Amino acid sequence: MGTVHHRPDIAADSPRDLSRLVGLLLILPAVALIASLFVGPVITFLLRSFEGDASPFEQYTRLFGSDIYLRVLIRTLVISFLVTLTCLVLGYPVAWLLSRLRGWKLALLALFVLLPLWTSVLVRTYAWTVLLQRNGIVNSVLTGLGLTDAPLRLLYTDGAVVIAMAHVLLPFLILPLWGSLRQIPPEFRSAALVLGASEFSIFRRITAPLSAAGVGAGCLFVFLISLGFFVTPALVGGPRSMMIGTLVSQQALDALNWPFAAALSAVITAVVLMAMPFCRRLFLVTRAEG
Numbered sequence: 001m002g003t004v005h006h007r008p009d010i011a012a013d014s015p016r017d018l019s020r021l022v023g024l025l026l027i028l029p030a031v032a033l034i035a036s037l038f039v040g041p042v043i044t045f046l047l048r049s050f051e052g053d054a055s056p057f058e059q060y061t062r063l064f065g066s067d068i069y070l071r072v073l074i075r076t077l078v079i080s081f082l083v084t085l086t087c088l089v090l091g092y093p094v095a096w097l098l099s100r101l102r103g104w105k106l107a108l109l110a111l112f113v114l115l116p117l118w119t120s121v122l123v124r125t126y127a128w129t130v131l132l133q134r135n136g137i138v139n140s141v142l143t144g145l146g147l148t149d150a151p152l153r154l155l156y157t158d159g160a161v162v163i164a165m166a167h168v169l170l171p172f173l174i175l176p177l178w179g180s181l182r183q184i185p186p187e188f189r190s191a192a193l194v195l196g197a198s199e200f201s202i203f204r205r206i207t208a209p210l211s212a213a214g215v216g217a218g219c220l221f222v223f224l225i226s227l228g229f230f231v232t233p234a235l236v237g238g239p240r241s242m243m244i245g246t247l248v249s250q251q252a253l254d255a256l257n258w259p260f261a262a263a264l265s266a267v268i269t270a271v272v273l274m275a276m277p278f279c280r281r282l283f284l285v286t287r288a289e290g
């Protein structure tokens with residue numbers, strides 16, 4: 001009788017390969033649905049940017065050859081950066097406080113953070129127009145306290161756009177940062193205090209590096225969403241503070257110039273794709289250095 005050789009590696013791998021195949025088959029309908037409803041239309045729309053009578057790059061030549069469109073693009077990037085910075089400055093203390101609270105105090109503060117997400121963006125933006133107009137509450141308070149002699153021009157400025165957008169997008173930075181701060185063991189702070197470290201040293205050497213991943217995720221969310229905002233800049237900023245999202249809407253819906261609107265969208269898409277690995281590398285380096 002011949003010797004029978006067993007292949008335990010094949011026997012062990014067969015159930016694993018079968019489970020992987022079943023998993024792929026289960027997610028295949030979801031992948032097909034996402035590709036047909038989201039990826040396909042986006043690619044089709046972006047390909048329209050190469051339509052032109054003179055050359056395939058006619059729309060991009062028009063975009064980068066005009067000072068007006070370049071100013072809109074630069075303004076969009078600057079405002080998005082300022083909104084991200086504002087959300088970080090305002091959101092970090094709130095996220096840190098959420099990570100320290102417990103019980104009903106935590107539930108109450110979390111409710112205040114989540115409550116704006118249940119309100120329409122249009123309603124929140126209109127509220128800022130009421131607050132910042134010449135006869136609004138802010139100017140009334142300033143003139144009533146004698147801080148200004150006449151109402152200030154607060155509405156239809158870049159500052160109003162930054163404030164209104166930061167109010168809308170602040171929860172998108174607080175929530176991932178809160179999750180990152182909650183994962184820091186409290187024993188780290190206790191050990192640092194025993195060793196004589198100050199609160200600032202604890203924040204610089206422990207809290208900031210360990211929360212860098214949450215900061216990166218929150219800033220990335222806010223920055224990328226800010227690039228496509230068009231309702232808030234249109235209502236609070238006006239024509240002088242036009243961002244590229246508003247320009248895309250005008251070109252697609254009002255001027256019916258779909259190829260140029262696709263070119264504008266392609267530029268923003270390229271900025272998004274370049275920003276994602278840059279932010280990831282930046283905060284990984286920050287965390288490693290900490």
